Amino acid sequence: MDDVNRSSVIVNLSDVAGKTITDQVEMTFYNQRSQSLNQRLNVRFKGAPVTLKNIPAFPFGLAEVFIKPKKYRSKNIFVDVPSGEPARITEKFLVDPKRVTPVFPTFDELQTEAKWNVLMKVLKGSEISSEAAWDKLSSQQKAGLFNIFSKMQDEIVDGARAGFAFVDSVVRFLPARVYALVQPDLYEIVNGSQDRFRWVSGSLHKFDEGWSMVKPPNSFKSTRGMAGTLQLTFAGDSGGRMMADIDIDDHAGIQHAADVLKHKITDSDTHPYDIHDILVLFQGVNPGYSFA
Numbered sequence: 001m002d003d004v005n006r007s008s009v010i011v012n013l014s015d016v017a018g019k020t021i022t023d024q025v026e027m028t029f030y031n032q033r034s035q036s037l038n039q040r041l042n043v044r045f046k047g048a049p050v051t052l053k054n055i056p057a058f059p060f061g062l063a064e065v066f067i068k069p070k071k072y073r074s075k076n077i078f079v080d081v082p083s084g085e086p087a088r089i090t091e092k093f094l095v096d097p098k099r100v101t102p103v104f105p106t107f108d109e110l111q112t113e114a115k116w117n118v119l120m121k122v123l124k125g126s127e128i129s130s131e132a133a134w135d136k137l138s139s140q141q142k143a144g145l146f147n148i149f150s151k152m153q154d155e156i157v158d159g160a161r162a163g164f165a166f167v168d169s170v171v172r173f174l175p176a177r178v179y180a181l182v183q184p185d186l187y188e189i190v191n192g193s194q195d196r197f198r199w200v201s202g203s204l205h206k207f208d209e210g211w212s213m214v215k216p217p218n219s220f221k222s223t224r225g226m227a228g229t230l231q232l233t234f235a236g237d238s239g240g241r242m243m244a245d246i247d248i249d250d251h252a253g254i255q256h257a258a259d260v261l262k263h264k265i266t267d268s269d270t271h272p273y274d275i276h277d278i279l280v281l282f283q284g285v286n287p288g289y290s291f292a
Helices: 107-112 114-125 131-135 139-155 184-191 251-261 272-283
Strands: 006-014 022-031 039-046 050-056 062-069 075-080 087-092 167-173 177-182 197-199 219-222 230-236 242-248
Touching (some): 022 050, 039 050, 107 114, 107 131, 114 139, 114 167, 139 167, 139 230
Parallel strands (some): 006 087
Antiparallel strands (some): 022 062, 167 177, 177 242, 197 219, 219 230, 230 242
């Protein structure tokens, strides 16, 4: 079909922050009028939009496009290429947690940059005061910590103090949550902020022996947005100390993000790298680390 109209497609694929990706991407155009016009292209993105040439156009311009980056989750969309002018594909992508490497601030940066002062104080209280101790945390544990730190700093503000200022130490680092010894003021602030937090069931949250849930209400979830929401569940011990199980979102939030971006996600667990992207996309929160 050499006489088919052809035109260009300007493609801008970006991460959740809106930065055009740097990646190798397989783009397959399945023409909806004729299989003979199907095309599979390997496209190198170098941080700028790419123009694809000689793509079938009206009246053969409708195609389903399967987009498969190496570092990001795949998706498929439809594009209708007009005659005589370029079509445009502009899409955002969640990272594929299995195919990226997180890039965290160095331990020296954590010690010397003012924005990490509060986090560093908590780390020292958690017996992480050396680079060797810091490196014992896995990448997912670090990612989870940065996610929670950035979200708490953004969500909980009381005068000059923000979120992590109410945390004394972290007793358990997990990819999706932390268990932390906290000041009682944190409970009072969250409980008293019914415009920002709602009471939810804490029945699925478990604490170690010696810790009991505080009298209800004992679990709170932020009301801002449908994804990337913060949840805090509180428990106490016989010595009057208070602990919080702090996590961000559940799989429903991940699925919401996937629906918005037209991704298909079947993973059963919430991955901290997904939470990173959800915080950026839906909450406007920068967790402080990136991906390579």
